[in-house]
Amino acid sequence: MxxxxxxxxxxxxxxxxxxxxxxxxxxxxxxxxxxxxxxxxxxxxxxxxxxxxxxxxxxxxxxxxxxxxxxxxxxxxxxxxxxxxTRTPVRGLRPTGSLSTARAELRLTALEATVCEDAHRVEGVARARCRIVLRRTSAHLTLRVWTRPGCAPADVLDALGTLSTTVEQALHPRGLRTRTRVSAQRHAAPHVR
Structure with missing residues (x-):
C-alpha cells in the first residue's frame, strides 16, 4: 500500500x-x-x-x-x-508525425529476431539468442552468444558492442542496458565405437 x-x-x-x-x-x-x-x-x-x-x-x-x-x-x-x-489516470496525447525508417516502431519480437540474425552474421559467432525487456523509461537487452571453436570471445565483443549501439538507437528515447554473455562452443569430438 x-x-x-x-x-x-x-x-x-x-x-x-x-x-x-x-x-x-x-x-x-x-x-x-x-x-x-x-x-x-x-x-x-x-x-x-x-x-x-x-x-x-x-x-x-x-x-x-x-x-x-x-x-x-x-x-x-x-x-x-x-x-x-484525482483517482483517474490522465494519459498524455501521443505525438504524431511522419514515419521514417529511423522512427518506425517495430514489434519487439521482430527486433529480437533482427538482433539475433545480426549477431549470427558476426564472424566467429556460431549461434545467438536475444531477449529485450522494455520498462517505462529504459530497456534491457540480454544477448547470449556462442563462438565457434578456436575463436576468442574478445574477437566478437567489438562487433556486438556496435550491435548494442544500433539497438539503443532503435529504442530511443529509452535508455538501454546491455548484458552480453559469450560462451565457446565445444569442439565436436568424434565418437569411437
Whole structure:
C-alpha cells in the first residue's frame, strides 16, 4: 500500500467514525443536551428525542434549512468529484508525425529476431539468442552468444558492442542496458565405437 493510499484510508476511517459517533450521540441524546441547543432550535418534548418527526418538520419550515442542506450537499458532491478526478489516470496525447525508417516502431519480437540474425552474421559467432525487456523509461537487452571453436570471445565483443549501439538507437528515447554473455562452443569430438 502506498503512503497516499494509507492517508486516504485513514482519513476516510476517521470521518466515518466521527459521523457514526455523532449519529449515535444524536440518537441517544434527550434532555441532557436540550439546554445547550442554539436559540432557534426547537426544544424537544420531555419524553422525546432530540430529532423526531415533528422537530424535523419544524426545521424544514425555517428559512435557513433549505439553503444549508443545498450548500452541504453541493460541498460533499464537489469533494467526491474532486476525489474521483484525482483517482483517474490522465494519459498524455501521443505525438504524431511522419514515419521514417529511423522512427518506425517495430514489434519487439521482430527486433529480437533482427538482433539475433545480426549477431549470427558476426564472424566467429556460431549461434545467438536475444531477449529485450522494455520498462517505462529504459530497456534491457540480454544477448547470449556462442563462438565457434578456436575463436576468442574478445574477437566478437567489438562487433556486438556496435550491435548494442544500433539497438539503443532503435529504442530511443529509452535508455538501454546491455548484458552480453559469450560462451565457446565445444569442439565436436568424434565418437569411437
Amino acid at each position: 502506498t503512503s497516499g493510499s494509507g492517508v486516504n484510508r485513514t482519513l476516510i476511517a476517521l470521518a466515518g467514525m466521527a459521523l457514526l459517533g455523532t449519529g449515535l450521540w444524536l440518537l441517544g441524546a434527550t434532555r441532557a443536551v436540550a439546554d445547550h441547543l442554539p436559540a432557534g432550535w426547537p426544544a424537544p418534548p420531555a419524553d422525546g428525542v432530540l430529532l423526531d418527526r415533528e422537530g424535523l418538520a419544524s426545521l424544514r419550515e425555517t428559512g435557513w434549512w433549505a439553503p444549508a442542506v443545498l450548500a452541504t450537499g453541493t460541498v460533499i458532491a464537489l469533494l467526491c468529484l474532486a476525489w474521483a478526478v
